[in-house]
Amino acid sequence: MIKTKMTELLGIQYPILMGAMAWITTANLTAAVSNAGGAGVLGAGGRDENWVRQEIRKTKSLTNKPFGINLSLQTTPLRDKLVEVILEEGIDFVTLGAGDPRPFLPRFKEAGIKTVCIVPNTKLAKRMEACGADMLIIEGMESGGRIGNLTTMALMSNVLPEVSLPIAAAGGIVDGRGLAAALIMGADGIQMGSRFLLAKECESHPSNAKAILAASDTDSVTIGWSRGKGLRGLKNPFAEKYLSMETSGVPTDQLGDFVAGCSKRVADLGTGEDGMNGIVQVGESLEPLKKIQSAAEIIQEVTEEAKKLLKKAPQFVSQ
Ligand SMILES: Cc1cc2nc3c(=O)[nH]c(=O)nc-3n(C[C@H](O)[C@H](O)[C@H](O)COP(=O)(O)O)c2cc1C
Structure with a gap:
């Protein structure tokens, strides 16, 4: 167990969120991460109401541990329908990005759903804190997928001293070294996407x-x-x-x-024989990504490595 404000808020054993990945993070991977003591997050990007309802129900049938769903907040009629389905079905938390979460925070809160806002800079982090978000994710440009302009290190340096909510750092963190570093910087945990693309339970094309x-x-x-x-x-x-x-x-x-x-x-x-279907979205920390493991093995390896490093940290300080 590693105890932080984030594990307390979300009711999880280890301060690791699985980054939602549109078209990829479905019930099986989400439940596997939650069952292993982290928190899985369903990716609702591009999906419709039926998928969201069915996948929340399926995840609940596979785990009794906390899990979340990621909602992209661009203004579309579908977004409002997805919000209604999430409120009807109930879930532990939502991660909210790609738009203004402020109009939605009170309704999720009333329904007992924790709100985790994904922010790319200090100004928005402070604004979300003032509006009543429960937690933040700061996502640096080392991440796979859609990215902003600041690096994870710069975001941690800029945002962490300014906000007192629990904060998970994301972007380029793929192992226990990254988790230990984030905790020492003052973050309350991490979000990893790329590392979970190599989970056995990941259903992206092999x-x-x-x-x-x-x-x-x-x-x-x-x-x-x-x-x-x-x-x-x-x-x-x-x-x-x-x-x-x-x-x-x-x-x-x-x-x-x-x-x-x-x-x-x-x-x-996949990207197809001619490589023209699209790109494989993945972050910049590629060298350590060298093996396929179960989600449980990933969580265990990352947390054990972080614990070892955190225990070693005092040796650098002379009295
Ligand atoms: C394939 C892929 C798809 C992603 N899709 C989403 C998404 O739908 N919504 C979202 O908020 N973040 C998305 N992300 C970002 C992840 O949730 C996470 O923050 C990011 O992967 C962290 O950086 P890392 O890849 O270095 O671990 C995606 C990332 C990847 C690699």
Whole structure:
């Protein structure tokens, strides 16, 4: 057990959240992480009401431990329907990103659902604290998937002293060294996405895990900055084509058409023989990602390594 404000708030054994991953984090992986003492998070990105209802129910049938669901808050009619389904079904917590969570916080709170806001800078972190969020995730640009502009180290340096809510650090953290470092920096835990792409229970197409196992740190690339936000994954023909379209000034709506549906395609089918289905979204800390393990083995290895390192820390201090 590692006790922090985050484990107390969420009622979990270890301060590890599984980062939600759209089209990837389903009931099996979510329940496996929660059963192992972390907290699994269903990814509702791109999904409809039926999927959300069914997957919450399925996860509840697989675990009696706390788990959450990630909701993207861009204004769409579907978003409001998903909020209603989550309120009806009940869940331990929601992680909220990609939009303004403020209108939704009171309703989740009334329903006893804890609210965890994903923030990219200090200003928004303070604003979410003032609006009554229960916890924050600070997600640095080392992360796989959609990213902001600040690194995880800069976010920890900037945000942690300014906010007293429990905070999980995310982005480039893949092992016990990262967990120990985050706790020593003053975070209350971590969120990992990439490491769980190598979990046995992960249902992303097997070729994606294979590509991650073979990757080295220089294989990471970001596309999409010209459309406002980067998307990090592995270099491949799709990424090269996108970058050449971006540098040659192709209009943003055409770039949008080019990437539309690529997360689902890659999760379901892999990047394809010609590498043109999309990119394998994964973070920058690629070198340590060298084995497939169960979610329980991942949680155990990360927490044991962190405990060892934390116990060693006092040796650096002379009286
Ligand atoms: C394939 C993939 C899909 C992701 N999808 C989402 C998502 O739907 N919603 C979200 O809030 N974050 C998403 N993320 C970010 C993760 O939840 C997590 O914060 C991130 O992976 C942490 O950095 P790491 O990849 O270095 O562990 C995604 C990340 C990856 C790798």
